[in-house]
Amino acid sequence: MLRPAQLPADIPDFTGRKELIAQLAERLTISPGNALTVVAVSGAGGTGKTTVALHVAHAVRAAFPDGQLYASLRGAGAAPLRPEDVLADFLRALGLSAREIPSGVHERTARLRSALSGRRVLILLDDATDSGQVAPLMPGAATCAVLVTSRSWLGDLPGAHQEGLGLFRRGEALELLARVAGTERVAAQPTEAVKLVESCGLLPLAVRIVAARLAARPGMSVEVLARRLADERRRLAELKIGRDAVESCFALGYEPLDADHARAFRLLALMDGPDLSVAAAAAVLDVGQAEAEDLCESLVDLSLLESRGPARYRYHDLVRLYARGLAEQADPANERTAALDRLLDHYLAGIRGVCRVSLPGFVHQAGHQGPELTFADAPAARAWVRAEQVNVSAAVEQAGRSGTRVLSEEVPLLAEVTGLAEIDDRLILGAVLHALGLGALRVRGVDEAISLLSAALAVAEAQHSPRLAASAHGLLAMALGDAGFVGEARAHVEQGLRLAHEIGDTQGIGVNHLGAAAAAFRSGDMEEAIDSLLKSAQAYREGGLPLRAAWASHRLMDAYRALGRPEEAVKVGEEALPLYQSMNDPLLTGRILSRLGQAWTDLGEPERALRCWKEADVILGPYDMAEGRAVRRHLGIA
Known part of the structure; x- marks a missing residue:
């Protein structure tokens, strides 16, 4: 029998992954007893699976003195290799003549196992489609070891140790950039270097491409290339050199998808939020939640989507850009708009449901219309707000930019909550955040209230709405006062009262006196708290809002007691x-x-x-x- 040595050359500038390399090498070289050692490395396109596998294989080759077999299975391509063809290649590499190689796949598998019995051989199977392609290539001898790479998670490969390969750490990305492009060039512009690798999403293939582009262009600075990649519209076009291209790498994973998975991959990428729940995915795709979860989980298994937690998903930044480009080419504009409208409707239903729990009086008085998400209790509503605050903001802003919806007509209760007679589309996001912040404050979700109301205040100030800003200042003062940040609370009251008095806003005056009372309570000055609460009630009565004058009552009772x-x-x-x-x-x-x-x-x-x-x-x-x-x-x- 011949001693094959089929491993391609190692990468001379291999960078990072030190802990992972050590772990994989240890697993491959420590005998598990009578069982074959199988290690499967999976990850998205461009994460460097092949590079890592080759580096590990060369690191352990001395432990396999009888040879190393290698096959690129082309699993992510249009024509994956058939197991019987790979088996024939392996048997020839082991010294068998054409006449000695059996014709059937089962017979070839048996012949390979016989040939490797008692020998220490490492088999590297790169870019497998699935475990069905790999299983016939397994030797039977425990003296051998198999290292497999695949974009798919090979969870059904018997006895395999599964290892997921993720992105570079920032330091690893910068190290590779410096090794390829030149240490001095990178050190001369450290801030721009960080921006460059972050525009690459810390994806190893993308980092290697920009590093190679810099190396091939001694006159180009890191800053210039970083500026070119800052433009999302041309980023993928910039991430290619020679035959290496991030977009082509992603295409290998997308092109084999069936119609339903391809549609899901494209449409789910349209949303601007950082992640999405199964319920949100179902809204975008206009399918049931069970079907949406199945589609998302399949995309996760194929490394086209990432699982952020139970029933939550996200895209890598570059994968999202690629999917959006596909959506613009494959999906009509009206279908894309309808998908985003359904997502917005989902979040608006959530807002209504949260308000139903935390602002029931407002919901009743406003008589708002539209579907609601149902929450069992206040903790469930709070959890939804914590999980979806950023996504809600992104969806509302995205809808506002598109101009396809009259957003101010979507949530009538917001006018009641904010005290604004009319809310135009410029203020809809601030009004939403204001309503959710007030709801969180009322159910003692102080941390959420501070986050939401700070965001609402930022919108109000950016859109030059003193009335909304005055109310946000007052509510934020209440939240900060309850949390013990007395100085910050008083500062917000001062600003809020100034704005409210300037425009004659009695509601703004009332809510800011409530904020002053919260600060006084926390500092232990009950007389000041009572004075502020009475001023708040008086302002509301003068503004023709006698019911809101009662808002101070429970705090007033606390002060008197x-x-x-x-x-x-x-x-x-x-x-x-x-x-x-x-x-x-x-x-x-x-x-x-x-x-x-x-x-x-x-x-x-x-x-x-x-x-x-x-x-x-x-x-x-x-x-x-x-x-x-x-x-x-x-x-x-x-």
Whole structure:
């Protein structure tokens, strides 16, 4: 038998992956006993699977003195190699003549196993389509080892250790850039070098291409190439040199897709958000969630989509650009617009559902229309906001840029929530963030409220809307005050009151006095808190908003009780209770009842307190907040 040595040459400037290389080499060379060692490396096109596999194979070749067999299976191409043809090549490499090679695939597999029995041979199978292409090529001897690369996850390959290959770390990308393009050139423009490799998405193939382009053009600076890649419209066109092109690499994964998977790959890339849920994918594709999940999971298995977590997906930046280019070529404009409209409708339904939970009084008063997502309770609604805040913002901004929707007609409750008589499309994003921020604040989601309201304020300021900005300042002051950031809260109150007084906005004045009260509470100044709360109520009454004047009531009760004045707390609560009930706002109603229970306890009226707490428990239970848990403790059922 001949001793084959078929490995292609190693890459002289191989960079990074040190830990992975060591792990793979150890797995291939440590005997597992009587079982064959099989290692499968999978990853998206351009991640360097072949390069890594060759480097590992050369590193361990001394452990396989009887030879190394190699085959490029062309799994990502239009015509993958048939196992029987690969087997014939292997048998010839081992010294068999044409007459000695059997005709059938099963017979050839058996002959290969016989030929390798007792020998230490490494087999490298590069670019496999799936485990069906690889299984007939497996030797039977535990003395051998097999290293497989594939774009697909070969989870059904028996006994294989699976290793996913991802992107470069930034340091690895910069190291490769310097080794190929020149250390001095990269060191001379470090900031531009970082921008360059980040425009490559840290994809190894893309980094190698830009490095090679710089090496071939001594007069081109890193800054110039980084500037060219900064333009997304021409980025993929820039990422090619000679026969190497990122776009061609991606095409090898896309072209074998069937029609449904190809459509999903293209349309899901249209959204601007950083990721998407199964529900959002179903909306884009106009299919059921089960079908959407199957499509997404298949694309993940093919390394065309990334799994970010349970039922959440995202594209690599360059893959997204490639898919969008395909969508522009393959999908009519009306189909692309319809897909994005369905995505926006999905997020608007989520906004309505969140408001139904956290702003029930507003939903009732506004009488808004349109479908809603249903959330079991406040924690579920909060989780949705945390997961989708950035995606909601991106979808609203994207729809606003396209000009295909009159966004201000989509969520009528926003005018009620923000106090703006009219919300044009420029302010729709700020209004959405404002509404979600107020909802988070009301269910004590302080961190989410700060994030959402800060974003709403940024939109209001960018669009020069003093009314929206004044309201955002006040609500943000409330959130910051509750979180203990008293100085920041007071600064927002100062700005918010200035804006509100300049335009005569009584609602803005009212909400900023609420923010001042939150800061005073946190600093322990109850007299200042009471003064601010009374000013807030007065501003709302002067503005013709008597129901909103009651918003301060539960905080006012807290202040009176803190000062040892429970009689006044009870008076405030009993006056506010029917107003809260008339708002159809169970959250505020529950809060007043819980505080009435505390005030009646202070006054030595346990039976009255018990009645209030029992009513409050029924209302506050679904919100899972500290107030509800305190009520249950008072009732002895916590």
